[in-house]
Amino acid sequence: MSDGNQRTRYALVGLGSRAEMYVNALASGFPDTAELVALCDSNQTRIAAYNGWLTDAGHPALPAYTPDRFEEMLTAERVDAVIVCTTDSAHDHYLVSAMNNGRRAITEKPMTVDVAKCRAILDTQRRTGVPVEVTFNYRYNPVHQRVRELLADDTVGRVGSVTFEWLLDVQHGADYFRRWHREREHSGGLLVHKSSHHFDLVNWWLDDRPELVFGMGRLFFYGESNGARHGLARDYARAAGSEEARSDPFALDLAASPRMRALYLDAEHEDGYLRDRNVFGSGITVEDDMSVLARYRSGVSLNYQLHAYSPYEGYRVCFNGSGGRLELAVRENDYARSPVEDGFRLERPPGTDAADFTRATITRYPLFAEPEVLLDEPLEPGHGGGDELMLRALFGPPAADPLGLRADHVAGANALAVGLAATESFRTGAPVRVSDLLPL
Numbered sequence: 001m002s003d004g005n006q007r008t009r010y011a012l013v014g015l016g017s018r019a020e021m022y023v024n025a026l027a028s029g030f031p032d033t034a035e036l037v038a039l040c041d042s043n044q045t046r047i048a049a050y051n052g053w054l055t056d057a058g059h060p061a062l063p064a065y066t067p068d069r070f071e072e073m074l075t076a077e078r079v080d081a082v083i084v085c086t087t088d089s090a091h092d093h094y095l096v097s098a099m100n101n102g103r104r105a106i107t108e109k110p111m112t113v114d115v116a117k118c119r120a121i122l123d124t125q126r127r128t129g130v131p132v133e134v135t136f137n138y139r140y141n142p143v144h145q146r147v148r149e150l151l152a153d154d155t156v157g158r159v160g161s162v163t164f165e166w167l168l169d170v171q172h173g174a175d176y177f178r179r180w181h182r183e184r185e186h187s188g189g190l191l192v193h194k195s196s197h198h199f200d201l202v203n204w205w206l207d208d209r210p211e212l213v214f215g216m217g218r219l220f221f222y223g224e225s226n227g228a229r230h231g232l233a234r235d236y237a238r239a240a241g242s243e244e245a246r247s248d249p250f251a252l253d254l255a256a257s258p259r260m261r262a263l264y265l266d267a268e269h270e271d272g273y274l275r276d277r278n279v280f281g282s283g284i285t286v287e288d289d290m291s292v293l294a295r296y297r298s299g300v301s302l303n304y305q306l307h308a309y310s311p312y313e314g315y316r317v318c319f320n321g322s323g324g325r326l327e328l329a330v331r332e333n334d335y336a337r338s339p340v341e342d343g344f345r346l347e348r349p350p351g352t353d354a355a356d357f358t359r360a361t362i363t364r365y366p367l368f369a370e371p372e373v374l375l376d377e378p379l380e381p382g383h384g385g386g387d388e389l390m391l392r393a394l395f396g397p398p399a400a401d402p403l404g405l406r407a408d409h410v411a412g413a414n415a416l417a418v419g420l421a422a423t424e425s426f427r428t429g430a431p432v433r434v435s436d437l438l439p440l
C-alpha cells in the first residue's frame, strides 16, 4: 500500500469488455481499500472510451499507457498490484513483468494459453515469490460454494466419479467464433479459455488435482465447410456493412450498441481487431465439440463434455459417491439478459421462459432413500453472483476464506492442466500425463 490512505493502487491492463467490471468496482466500490490509478492497452481508443465513461460518471480520467511503457507505469503511478484482463495469450507477459517488478499480479482466467507460457509464469513466481491470483469467479457463486460444502461434509460419501456437461448456446457459444477466441494461439482453444473455469471447479470441489487425461475434439458446427454442410453459411467476412449479415441470426450488430461501437467498431482502425466476424467463415483453429476423460490423483474419474452450439445454455454436474449421487443442474445465460443492448440478435432462446431461464437445483439421491432437493433457486446476475462476491474478496478489507475461494498460480495451472493435456491428446490420440507437461 503506497499511498497515505492505505489504499492499494491498482493498474488495469486490457480495456475490453471484461475490464468494465473492474473499472466500475474500483472507481466507486471500495473507497477505503482500493484505487484504480492507471490503464494500459495496446489500443488507445479503447482506453479513451473508458476514460470518457469515467468522466461522464464524475470520476477523473486515468493516465493511459501503451504496452511498451508498462514498466514505466508501474513506477510513475506507484502501482501496488496489476490486474491483467487482456486477450488470454498476453497474460503471461504482464504477469511475468509484474512479478519481476515486485508487483502483486492478478489475472483473469485462463492464467495463460499454453505449456511454455504456463511454465514461465510458474518459474517466475518461484524465483520472485510475488503472489499471483487467478480470478475464478465461478468459485464464488454461492451455489458452487454450497456444492463444495456438501462434498466436504460427505453428503454422498466418498466420490468415485464425476460427470460434467457444459452447454454453450448459439449466442454465447457463437460469440467465441467471432473474435480472437477462434484462434488457438490467442485463446488456447475453448478447453483452455472456457473449461479452465470448469476444471478449476472440479479441482476445488474435490480438493484434488488431475494426473491423466484423454480427449477427443473437433470443429463440428462453426467454420466455413461446416456452415456449408449444415446449410447455415452466409457469404460475408464480418457483419458490419454487410447486407447478407442483416438476416443472419448468428451475426453480431456492433453498431446497435453504443458500448460495443465505442469499444470495438470505433477502435478497429488501430489494430484491425474485428469483433463481429462470420462464425461460418474461414480461419478457425479451435474446436467447438470436446469430450475429455480424466483421472484424478485420488482415483476419481471425470467425464467432461463441452459444446458451443446448444439451443440453450447451462450445465449439469453429477457426483457419484459411496453414499449416493449429488446432482447440480443449472440453466444460466448472462449473455441473454441484455442481448439487444449489446447487439445480439437472438433474445431468449426458444423453449426457455423467464421463470426457469436462469435457475439452479442441487438434488441428493441417497442410496435406499428418497431424493432430496437441497437447493432450487434463480441465479443472481454476474456469473451467479460470483462476480460481486469475488470483487469484495479482491478489493475489500481482508476477510476469512474458509472455503479457499481465492486461487493462486498453482490453482491456475491445475485448472489449465486438463485442457492443455486434452489438447495434446487430440493431437496424439493417446492419453497424456499432466506431469509430462507441467511441473506441478
Ligand SMILES: NC(=O)c1ccc[n+]([C@@H]2O[C@H](COP(=O)([O-])OP(=O)(O)OC[C@H]3O[C@@H](n4cnc5c(N)ncnc54)[C@H](O)[C@@H]3O)[C@@H](O)[C@H]2O)c1
Pocket (backbone or CB within 6 Å): 013, 014, 015, 016, 017, 018, 019, 040, 041, 042, 043, 046, 067, 085, 086, 087, 088, 090, 108, 109, 110, 135, 137, 193, 383
Ligand atoms: N471470468 C470471466 O467470467 C470472464 C468473462 C469474460 C472475459 N474474461 C477474461 O477477460 C479477459 C479479457 O476478455 P474480454 O472479453 O474483455 O476481451 P476483449 O477482446 O474485449 O479485450 C481484450 C483487451 O486486451 C487488449 N490487448 C490485447 N493484447 C494486448 C497486449 N499485448 N497488451 C495490452 N493490451 C492488449 C485489447 O486491445 C483489448 O482491449 C480474457 O482473459 C478473458 O478470458 C473472463
